[in-house]
Amino acid sequence: MWGGRFAEGPSAIMREINASIPFDKALWRQDIAASKAHVAMLGACGIVSAEDAKTIDAGLDKVAAEYEVDGVPEDWDLEDIHMTTESRLAELIGPVAGRLHTARSRNDQVATDFRLWVRDAMDQADAGLEALQKALVTRAGEHADAIMPGFTHLQTAQPVTLGHHLMAYYEMIRRDRSRFRDARARMNESPLGSAALAGTGFPIDREMTAQALGFDRPTDNSLDAVSDRDFALDYLQAAAQCSVHLSRLAEEFVIWASQPFGFVRMPDTLSTGSSIMPQKKNPDAAELVRGHAGRIVGCATALLVTMKGLPLAYSKDMQDDKPPVFEAANLLSLSIAAMTGMVADATFRTDRMLQAAQLGYATATDLADWLVREANIPFREAHHITGAAVKLAENKGVALEALSLDELQAIDPRVGEGVYKALSVEASVAARASHGGTAPEQVRKRVAAARGELEMD
Ligand code: ARG
Numbered sequence: 001m002w003g004g005r006f007a008e009g010p011s012a013i014m015r016e017i018n019a020s021i022p023f024d025k026a027l028w029r030q031d032i033a034a035s036k037a038h039v040a041m042l043g044a045c046g047i048v049s050a051e052d053a054k055t056i057d058a059g060l061d062k063v064a065a066e067y068e069v070d071g072v073p074e075d076w077d078l079e080d081i082h083m084t085t086e087s088r089l090a091e092l093i094g095p096v097a098g099r100l101h102t103a104r105s106r107n108d109q110v111a112t113d114f115r116l117w118v119r120d121a122m123d124q125a126d127a128g129l130e131a132l133q134k135a136l137v138t139r140a141g142e143h144a145d146a147i148m149p150g151f152t153h154l155q156t157a158q159p160v161t162l163g164h165h166l167m168a169y170y171e172m173i174r175r176d177r178s179r180f181r182d183a184r185a186r187m188n189e190s191p192l193g194s195a196a197l198a199g200t201g202f203p204i205d206r207e208m209t210a211q212a213l214g215f216d217r218p219t220d221n222s223l224d225a226v227s228d229r230d231f232a233l234d235y236l237q238a239a240a241q242c243s244v245h246l247s248r249l250a251e252e253f254v255i256w257a258s259q260p261f262g263f264v265r266m267p268d269t270l271s272t273g274s275s276i277m278p279q280k281k282n283p284d285a286a287e288l289v290r291g292h293a294g295r296i297v298g299c300a301t302a303l304l305v306t307m308k309g310l311p312l313a314y315s316k317d318m319q320d321d322k323p324p325v326f327e328a329a330n331l332l333s334l335s336i337a338a339m340t341g342m343v344a345d346a347t348f349r350t351d352r353m354l355q356a357a358q359l360g361y362a363t364a365t366d367l368a369d370w371l372v373r374e375a376n377i378p379f380r381e382a383h384h385i386t387g388a389a390v391k392l393a394e395n396k397g398v399a400l401e402a403l404s405l406d407e408l409q410a411i412d413p414r415v416g417e418g419v420y421k422a423l424s425v426e427a428s429v430a431a432r433a434s435h436g437g438t439a440p441e442q443v444r445k446r447v448a449a450a451r452g453e454l455e456m457d
Pocket of ligand 1: 020110318319
């Protein structure tokens with residue numbers, strides 16, 4: 001492609017370090033689409049003849065048909081997907097193929113292809129996350145009344161409903177989706193026509209190619225357009241944050257599936273056994289989602305660091321933008337699908353959850369609140385009295401409500417019969433009916449609203 005200036009070809013190591021075709025062949029559909037849009041515009045603007053434009057367009061269709069059947073050939077001498085396609089086009093239609101690269105550079109070409117690819121990845125993430133939200137909402141609706149211990153410091157804190165707990169993840173995923181959508185709206189501008197870095201002297205129509213490729217408008221600065229990778233970073237950072245949410249949910253499943261907890265039976269389809277211990281059923285899919293989050297965060301970091309020292313405009317470092325994005329997209333879509341399956345098919349052992357909530361002194365706050373409300377005791381004092389009651393119950397190995405009124409009154413005579421109503425976990429969750437609280441009626445309200453958001457009814 002540039003033999004005119006060179007006396008010698010590249011060394012073997014130059015060929016190898018330079019070749020991006022092993023990974024950027026994933027861009028072939030976008031590369032063909034952008035070339036077709038470009039040549040149609042060149043024809044419409046009279047920069048190439050209508051006949052040449054037609055020949056080139058038909059040739060590009062042929063190359064695409066070959067790629068579809070045989071895959072993209074990997075010849076390191078051709079460096080990347082752009083040169084691979086152009087060279088095959090020349091083999092098929094002859095020297096007229098050379099007119100395709102008029103008013104274009106690989107710099108705006110790759111920026112365009114990659115944007116198109118990332119835009120699809122954002123749409124895919126959004127669709128996958130929508131399916132996960134539907135699974136969460138469905139299970140939350142089934143378990144709006146199921147009581148489990150809520151934790152802080154992974155110590156039993158107050159009773160919550162399982163529906164409320166699952167809906168917490170619905171809210172996280174809702175924010176993740178809005179991050180992908182924001183990023184998509186921001187990135188949807190076409191770099192094509194920025195050429196190498198300065199624009200082009202040919203009378204091109206950038207609106208036309210932008211529109212053909214589904215972009216809202218052309219970018220406004222050619223230097224920025226060929227060296228901007230914010231769209232990839234926005235994607236990676238949204239993916240990283242999303243993967244952290246998925247990882248936290250995965251971690252809940254790992255804990256809940258452990259024998260001492262026993263809150264959930266994992267679906268067989270998303271578990272593995274042990275080659276030595278016959279009793280084992282391991283939550284490997286959840287553990288891998290947790291593990292993948294580390295890799296996805298690493299991908300986001302990798303591209304940030306790649307970009308940080310680059311002056312305008314294009315530098316070859318930017319060829320390294322693709323592997324982290326491709327890797328993150330693959331890991332994210334696997335993680336979303338695995339979590340969707342887990343949420344949809346796990347068996348929640350609500351009997352065990354209820355028992356754990358009852359035995360964990362989860363209603364101690366309710367006892368203290370009762371003393372404040374009914375006996376007009378200052379909260380700090382009520383807290384102290386309740387602490388003594390918990391200590392006594394713990395020593396006896398019983399739940400709070402199993403202490404007799406005599407025992408409670410020995411701690412503080414102001415405790416009355418009515419307290420027992422406040423001590424049940426059912427009363428505790430029902431009382432927390434403030435907006436966004438764990439009461440079953442609140443959970444049902446949020447589930448109904450979420451079903452509306454997802455157009456599930
Ligand atoms: N394979 C290159 C990349 O992915 C294409 C752009 C090459 N441009 C250049 N001036 N060498 O970044």
